Amino acid sequence: MTPSARVAAAIEILDDYLSGTPAEQALTGWARRHRFAGSKDRAAIRDHVFDALRRLRSAAGLGAGKTGRAIMIGLMRGQGVDPDTLFTGEGHAPAPLTDQERSLTATLSRAERLDCPDWLLPQVEDSLGPETEAVLEALRHRAPVFLRVNTTRTTREEVQRTLAQEGIVAQPHPLASTALEVLENPRKISGSQAFLQGLVELQDAASQAVVESLQVKPGQRVLDYCAGGGGKALALASLGAEVVAHDIAPARMKDLPARAERAGCKIDISTPDTLRDFGSFDLVFADAPCSGSGSWRRAPQGKWLLTPDRFATLLETQRMVLSQLPALTSSGGAIAYATCSVLQPENRGQVDWFLTHHADFTMVCERQFSPLDGGDGFYIARLEGK
Numbered sequence: 001m002t003p004s005a006r007v008a009a010a011i012e013i014l015d016d017y018l019s020g021t022p023a024e025q026a027l028t029g030w031a032r033r034h035r036f037a038g039s040k041d042r043a044a045i046r047d048h049v050f051d052a053l054r055r056l057r058s059a060a061g062l063g064a065g066k067t068g069r070a071i072m073i074g075l076m077r078g079q080g081v082d083p084d085t086l087f088t089g090e091g092h093a094p095a096p097l098t099d100q101e102r103s104l105t106a107t108l109s110r111a112e113r114l115d116c117p118d119w120l121l122p123q124v125e126d127s128l129g130p131e132t133e134a135v136l137e138a139l140r141h142r143a144p145v146f147l148r149v150n151t152t153r154t155t156r157e158e159v160q161r162t163l164a165q166e167g168i169v170a171q172p173h174p175l176a177s178t179a180l181e182v183l184e185n186p187r188k189i190s191g192s193q194a195f196l197q198g199l200v201e202l203q204d205a206a207s208q209a210v211v212e213s214l215q216v217k218p219g220q221r222v223l224d225y226c227a228g229g230g231g232k233a234l235a236l237a238s239l240g241a242e243v244v245a246h247d248i249a250p251a252r253m254k255d256l257p258a259r260a261e262r263a264g265c266k267i268d269i270s271t272p273d274t275l276r277d278f279g280s281f282d283l284v285f286a287d288a289p290c291s292g293s294g295s296w297r298r299a300p301q302g303k304w305l306l307t308p309d310r311f312a313t314l315l316e317t318q319r320m321v322l323s324q325l326p327a328l329t330s331s332g333g334a335i336a337y338a339t340c341s342v343l344q345p346e347n348r349g350q351v352d353w354f355l356t357h358h359a360d361f362t363m364v365c366e367r368q369f370s371p372l373d374g375g376d377g378f379y380i381a382r383l384e385g386k
C-alpha cells in the first residue's frame with residue numbers, strides 16, 4: 001500500500017470509530033475486509049489511527065470537522081505535514097483537498113491544543129499544577145515500549161544480549177531494576193526467543209516500579225485483588241511471593257495460567273466465590289479500576305470516553321474496592337492501593353477517605369509516578385495496620 005492509501009484506510013477506520021465502534025474492533029474489522037494488507041501496512045495504519053486518537057480534539061480543530069477525513073487532514077497539519085502531498089486522489093489515495101479545506105485556518109483553545117476535554121482540564125490542573133501542560137503534551141505522543149525481565153530466570157544484561165541477536169535493541173530504564181526500554185524493532189518481541197521462553201514480558205516501566213516499591217519478600221502471601229490480565233500478579237510472583245490473583249470479572253484473567261507457566265511461576269486464581277477459601281494475606285494489593293489518565297498514551301480512547309458522571313462512578317467503585325480490603329488483610333498485614341491515574345481524587349483523595357473510615361490503618365508511604373518520568377502515570381500508597 002502507498003502512504004496515501006494507508007491514510008485512506010485510517011480515515012475509514014476513524015469513521016467507524018466515530019460511529020461508535022471501539023477502536024480495536026474497527027481496526028480488526030478493516031483488516032478482515034482487506035486481507036491483502038500486509039503486516040507492515042496494518043502496523044502503519046494502526047499508528048495513524050492511534051496518533052489521531054491521542055490528538056482527536058486538536059486534529060478535529062485543525063481539520064475543521066469531526067470526520068475521519070477532517071481528522072486526518074488536521075493530524076497531518078499538526079504534525080507539520082502538508083496534506084496535499086498525501087490527499088492526491090491517485091490510486092487508493094483520499095480525494096484532493098477542496099478549496100474550502102485548503103483555505104482553513106483554525107485557532108485552537110488551550111484545551112483543544114492540549115487534547116483535553118474542557119470539563120477535565122480544571123481537574124488536571126488541580127492535580128498537576130505547573131506540570132499540567134507538560135503532562136498533557138506527553139500524553140499526545142506514543143508511549144515507549146518496555147519489557148520486564150524475569151529475573152528468576154535471567155539478568156537484564158543477559159536478556160539484552162539475547163534480544164540484540166534477534167535485532168531487538170533495548171536498554172535498561174532507571175524506573176525499575178527489571179525494566180528494559182525497547183529502542184528498535186518492538187514489533188519483533190512477541191515472536192522472539194526471549195519472549196517465547198518467558199524471559200521477558202511486555203510491561204510498562206512504572207507498573208514495574210509500582211511492584212518493586214511493594215518490597216515483597218519470598219514466601220509472603222499476596223492477594224492481587226484487581227488482577228485483570230495479571231501483569232502485576234506475574235511480577236509479584238517473580239519476586240517469590242505466593243500470589244493469589246482475583247478479579248470481579250474472572251474472564252479477564254483467562255490468559256494468566258499460560259503466562260505464569262511460560263514465566264515458570266505459580267499463581268493461584270480466585271473468583272469472587274472462592275476468595276474466602278484462601279484466608280487472609282500479608283499484603284493485599286488493589287490496582288483499582290480508574291480513569292486510566294496516566295496511560296492515555298497507550299489507550300487514548302479512555303480520554304474521550306470519560307465524562308463527569310463516569311468519573312463519579314469510578315470514584316464510588318474505588319471506595320467500594322478499598323472498603324473490601326481490610327477484611328482480607330491478616331493482622332499486621334498491609335494494603336497497597338494503586339491506580340494508573342494522575343488525578344488526585346482517585347489517588348490521595350481516596351486514601352484520605354479510607355483513613356477517615358479506618359482509623360486502625362495509617363499511610364506509611366505513597367508515590368506518584370508521572371508520564372514525565374518515562375513510563376505511565378501511576379499512584380501507589382501503602383497502608384498498614386496500627
Ligand SMILES: C[S@@+](CC[C@H](N)C(=O)[O-])C[C@H]1O[C@@H](n2cnc3c(N)ncnc32)[C@H](O)[C@@H]1O
Nearest residue numbers: 226227228229230231232247248249287288289
Ligand atoms: C486497572 S485494572 C487491573 C490491571 C492489572 N492489575 C494488570 O496489571 O494488568 C482493574 C481491574 O479491576 C477489576 N475490578 C473492578 N471492580 C472490581 C471489584 N469490585 N473487585 C475486584 N476487581 C474489580 C476490573 O475487572 C479490572 O480487571
